[in-house]
Amino acid sequence: MTDAPGIVVTGASGRMGQMLIETINASDRATLVGAIERSDHPWVGKDLGEMMGGASSDVVVTDDALEAFAKAQAIVDFTSPAASVEFAGLAAQARCVHVIGTTGFAEDELQKINAAARHATIIRAGNMSLGVNLLVQLTKKVAAALDDDYDIEVIEAHHNQKVDAPSGTALMLGEAAAEGRGVSLGEVADRARDGITGERKRGQIGFHAIRGGDIVGEHDVLFAALGERIVLRHVASDRAVFARGALKAALWGQGRKPGEYDMLDVLGLTEN
Numbered sequence: 001m002t003d004a005p006g007i008v009v010t011g012a013s014g015r016m017g018q019m020l021i022e023t024i025n026a027s028d029r030a031t032l033v034g035a036i037e038r039s040d041h042p043w044v045g046k047d048l049g050e051m052m053g054g055a056s057s058d059v060v061v062t063d064d065a066l067e068a069f070a071k072a073q074a075i076v077d078f079t080s081p082a083a084s085v086e087f088a089g090l091a092a093q094a095r096c097v098h099v100i101g102t103t104g105f106a107e108d109e110l111q112k113i114n115a116a117a118r119h120a121t122i123i124r125a126g127n128m129s130l131g132v133n134l135l136v137q138l139t140k141k142v143a144a145a146l147d148d149d150y151d152i153e154v155i156e157a158h159h160n161q162k163v164d165a166p167s168g169t170a171l172m173l174g175e176a177a178a179e180g181r182g183v184s185l186g187e188v189a190d191r192a193r194d195g196i197t198g199e200r201k202r203g204q205i206g207f208h209a210i211r212g213g214d215i216v217g218e219h220d221v222l223f224a225a226l227g228e229r230i231v232l233r234h235v236a237s238d239r240a241v242f243a244r245g246a247l248k249a250a251l252w253g254q255g256r257k258p259g260e261y262d263m264l265d266v267l268g269l270t271e272n
């Protein structure tokens with residue numbers, strides 16, 4: 001028997017799923033106890049290690065989430081919004097910490113996750129890297145220091161397989177900028193410019209999404225005024241930064257009371 005919490009990875013064959021499995025397997029602070037894929041996925045029923053191109057392992061990929069969650073202390077979940085909402089209910093039943101990295105949630109889906117957090121410890125963040133979470137705090141501070149002579153634009157770039165836009169990170173940065181300015185993002189966001197748009201409205205926060213090749217994830221927050229520009233930038237060059245953050249969150253969540261937390265809580269970056 002070891003004290004290392006048992007972790008189940010959902011979306012095991014995905015870009016993040018495989019990175020998470022490698023990160024957990026390399027750690028002596030957690031043990032991989034399960035791997036989930038969708039029912040129609042060719043990995044279901046197969047040995048996880050072999051599917052990842054290595055030696056056989058103790059883990060067989062399954063589509064039975066509840067059975068797998070029952071053996072775990074934490075679920076690390078980078079899948080799709082619909083899947084993560086379902087896993088939130090099952091993780092709450094199994095009393096597991098649920099780390100959600102999935103992005104692209106609709107408002108009603110976020111409400112369902114929020115409801116699950118009444119009974120479960122959920123840590124959700126659109127970006128699990130230390131660097132981006134620091135950038136969130138910097139963005140809030142810079143936005144609070146400047147008035148709306150400074151136009152704020154959030155520009156993000158990702159690989160050509162990404163299905164949601166703006167990225168979860170871009171929305172976190174936009175929220176931070178809006179909070180710094182004391183406004184509601186919903187009221188000032190401009191998420192699509194095309195055609196004769198008219199002049200930029202003062203106080204807007206604009207979003208731009210670049211998609212191409214194998215870009216891991218890049219985010220700029222631009223503050224542009226007459227005669228000067230400030231650019232706050234984060235570049236992720238390796239998905240391992242997200243996986244390390246997610247593992248840290250799963251460990252941090254052990255023994256924590258039910259509620260919805262984020263990476264600022266995990267990293268101790270919350271402030272007044």
Ligand SMILES: NC(=O)C1=CN([C@@H]2O[C@H](COP(=O)(O)OP(=O)(O)OC[C@H]3O[C@@H](n4cnc5c(N)ncnc54)[C@H](O)[C@@H]3O)[C@@H](O)[C@H]2O)C=CC1
Pocket residue numbers: 010011012013014015016017036037038039041078079080083100101102103104125126127128129168242
């Ligand atoms: N918060 C963060 O730090 C990060 C978040 N992400 C987000 O994580 C999510 C996944 O990203 P990728 O790994 O690049 O995508 P991906 O498409 O490579 O992987 C998603 C995996 O989830 C699986 N899946 C979908 N529905 C499922 C279900 N019902 N049951 C079990 N498995 C299911 C798919 O089969 C696939 O293997 C995206 O929303 C992305 O934006 C990605 C990187 C970092």
Ligand SMILES: O=C(O)C1=N[C@H](C(=O)O)C[C@H](O)C1
Pocket residue numbers: 103126127158159162166167168169170216217218
């Ligand atoms: O889909 C991705 O790849 C990423 N998604 C997250 C997001 O939507 O911000 C985090 C990271 O940028 C990679």
